[in-house]
Amino acid sequence: MNHEVALTFDVERDCPPFAETTLGMERGLPWIMDVLEDAGVKGTFLFTAKIAERFPELARRAAKKHELGCHGLEHERFDKLSVDEGRDRLRAALEILRRFGRVTSFRAPNFQLPDRLYPVLSELGITVDSTKAVHKGWKGGITWIGGVLEVPASTTSIVTRMPWSLQVRFHRRFSSRPLVVYMFHxxxxxxxxxxxxxxxxxxxxxxxxxxxxxxxxxHLERDARFVTLRDVYEEHSDKAFNEF
Ligand SMILES: [Zn+2]
Known part of the structure; x- marks a missing residue:
């Protein structure tokens, strides 16, 4: 079977919390969507609700042509919130994002999501989370946590900004596995x-x-199948990969 590739993008203001600008949405995201659409590839765009409100056309385009997901209300640290506070933030974020289309995937800001919030995600209709990350030490592969399918990120976006000659060895390794999940901003x-x-x-x-x-x-030259996080859930939720 050909390997699968998920391109995921955390859509937030520029390098939070260190910058106040939104150049990523003004100049980066339209370019990314053009490139993906020209290649016939769908991405998963995990928006903070505040950014979706500020850039509604981009959120609508993500929902229509790709997958629109959730990256919190305003890039809050969920590990610093109680279960009730976390639920309130998630509910408010999803209420805004679902005005643009279906939302069933989530990644917490800063790769911080305590286990106590997984059942809350499930209760709010989130079926896939991608907060765990191999580069942060996650070794559990794709698995179920609190009723949500955890589809971990395979690598950090620092890798995809390295010189191509250095990063290509990562891609070779990834292409020998069933699924690779890239993350970008x-x-x-x-x-x-x-x-x-x-x-x-x-x-x-x-x-x-x-x-x-x-x-x-x-990956196109290696006949990869590009998938969204929702595709991963719909196609693979009956099993978990051992190797990731
Ligand atoms: Zn983020």
Missing amino acids: PWEFVRMPRRLRPDCWFGTGENARKNLQRLLKF
Whole structure:
């Protein structure tokens, strides 16, 4: 079976909480969507509800042509909230995002989602979470947590901003596995100012754009199937991968 590739994008203001700008949505996201749509590929765009309210056309386009998911109300740290506070934030976020279309996937900001909130996600109609991350030490593969299918991120967006000659070995390894989940942010595709901390500007702008195009070409040439997180749920929720 060909390997599957999920391209996921956390749609938030630029490098939170270090910048106040929204260049990622103004210049990055329309470019990303154009590139994916031209290649016939669907992505998963996990919006904070506040950004969806500010950029409704982009949220609508994500829901219509890709998958629209949730990345919190305003990029809050869910590990610092009680269950009730977390539920209130999630309910408010989903109420806003679902005005644009169906929302069943979630990733918590900063890769921080305590186990106590998984049943709350399930209760609110979220079927897939992608907060766990292999680069943060997750070794559980794809699995069920609190009634939600956990589909972990395979790698950090720092990797996809490295020089192509260095990152390509990661992609070779990923393409021998059943599924790879990449994660990006729209602001990475706009040159970020150097006054921010290095992980906010390193490899951003033209470099990230070229690398995304190379990444698409790399997997398309290897006959990958591009999937959304919802596709993963619909096709694989009856099993869990052992190797990821
Ligand atoms: Zn985020």
